[in-house]
Amino acid sequence: xxxxxxxxxxxxxxxxxxxxxxxxxxxxxxxxxxxxxxxxxxxxxxxxxxxxxxxxxxxxxxxxxxxxxxxxxxxxxxxxxxxxxxxxxxxxxxxxxxxxxxxxxxxxxxxxxx
Amino acid sequence: xxxxxxxxxxxxxxxxxxxxxxxxxxxxxxxxxxxxxxxxxxxxxxxxxxxxxxxxxxxxxxxxxxxxxxxxxxxxxxxxxxxxxxxxxxxxxxxxxxxxxxxxxxxxxxxxxxx
Numbered sequence: 001x002x003x004x005x006x007x008x009x010x011x012x013x014x015x016x017x018x019x020x021x022x023x024x025x026x027x028x029x030x031x032x033x034x035x036x037x038x039x040x041x042x043x044x045x046x047x048x049x050x051x052x053x054x055x056x057x058x059x060x061x062x063x064x065x066x067x068x069x070x071x072x073x074x075x076x077x078x079x080x081x082x083x084x085x086x087x088x089x090x091x092x093x094x095x096x097x098x099x100x101x102x103x104x105x106x107x108x109x110x111x112x113x114x
Numbered sequence: 115x116x117x118x119x120x121x122x123x124x125x126x127x128x129x130x131x132x133x134x135x136x137x138x139x140x141x142x143x144x145x146x147x148x149x150x151x152x153x154x155x156x157x158x159x160x161x162x163x164x165x166x167x168x169x170x171x172x173x174x175x176x177x178x179x180x181x182x183x184x185x186x187x188x189x190x191x192x193x194x195x196x197x198x199x200x201x202x203x204x205x206x207x208x209x210x211x212x213x214x215x216x217x218x219x220x221x222x223x224x225x226x227x228x229x
Contacts, residue, residue, distance in 0.1 A: 032214045043118070043205055043220035044157075051215045089157070093214035101170070102147075102218055104157045 002027045002097045006090045006105035013080055013112050021075040021088055021108050023064075029096025033057075033066055033073040036089045038107070044089060047075075080112045118221035120206050126227045132194040135224045137206030138187055143219070145212050148181055148191050149205040151223070157205075163189065164212060196228045 006023045013019060025031065032051045036044040048057030053068035064075045073090060090105040119138040127133055139146045148160040161171040166183045174181070178197070183189040193200055203225050207218040 034217075036220075041222075043207075043222045044218075045220065046217045049215070049217070093216075095214050101159055101162070106156050 002031065002092060002094050002103055004090050004092055004103055004105035006088075006108050008106070009087075009109035011108060011110045013110070015082055015112055015114055016079045017112075019075075019077045019080045019084070019110065021090075021110070023073045023075065023090035023105060025071050025073065025090075025092050027071070027092060027094045027097065029094045031092040031094035033064070034091040034093070034102070035062070035064055035073070035075050036091060036104075038087045038089065040086070047088070080110075082112045082114055085110060085112045118206055118208055118219055120204075120221035120224050122224060123222060124225045124227075126229065127196055128229050129197055130195045131228075132192065133196045133200075133226060133228075135191040135204050135206075135226070137189045137191070137221060139189070139206070139208030140219055141187065143208035143210050145209045145216075145218075146183060146189050147207040147209075147218060148189070149207065149220075151203045151205060152201075160191070193226075196226075198228045201226055201228050 004025050034049045035047040037047045038044045048059040050057040050066035056065045062077045064073050087107045087109045089107045093102050121136045147162040150158045160173045161181045163183045181191045203223045205223045207220045209216045209218045
């Protein structure tokens with residue numbers, strides 16, 4: 001079956017540092033890829049998504065590019081803020097496997113210090 | 115729209131008691147999902163509904179868990195009897211369609227503690 005692997009946390013950064021969270025996937029078909037973010041005490045919310053190869057999703061200064069050749073969807077932000085402290089989940093949805101249900105990685109906690 | 119609404123936000127109960135979690139999806143969304151989040155297992159999909167009909171309940175851990183969706187604006191997840199290992203955060207999510215490209219909108223979750 002399909003799976004999502006993302007780097008373990010916690011990732012601790014200083015404000016204005018560059019952030020990268022690696023995400024790789026295995027998929028039977030041609031999945032859609034997502035990054036969800038969970039702020040403390042809240043539910044998950046969509047950060048960005050990409051639905052086909054070479055698509056770039058972007059939102060709130062975050063970016064991720066769908067790389068089919070390397071089966072990756074790494075999340076990046078050029079200058080993080082304390083308010084970016086959260087848990088970030090990479091996820092995929094693939095009609096060719098499990099009716100397209102959303103499959104999540106384990107999550108990566110990011111801590112940004114002033 | 116108010117988003118997905120869940121209640122209660124926190125629930126503390128004793129082992130053996132019945133627990134009912136509630137969810138109101140976003141109006142017009144045809145799909146509703148129940149997830150469980152724990153440190154050990156991460157996010158797990160328990161069950162999902164399409165137009166109020168349960169479609170896939172393969173993630174429901176055992177017969178103690180049951181879920182219903184009597185109408186388009188309300189769903190419940192019931193645990194009877196509850197056990198300490200059921201302690202987790204339970205999320206409800208909804209989406210407009212079941213398309214792989216569609217976004218799921220999550221509620222704030224119910225933190226369940228079973229003593």
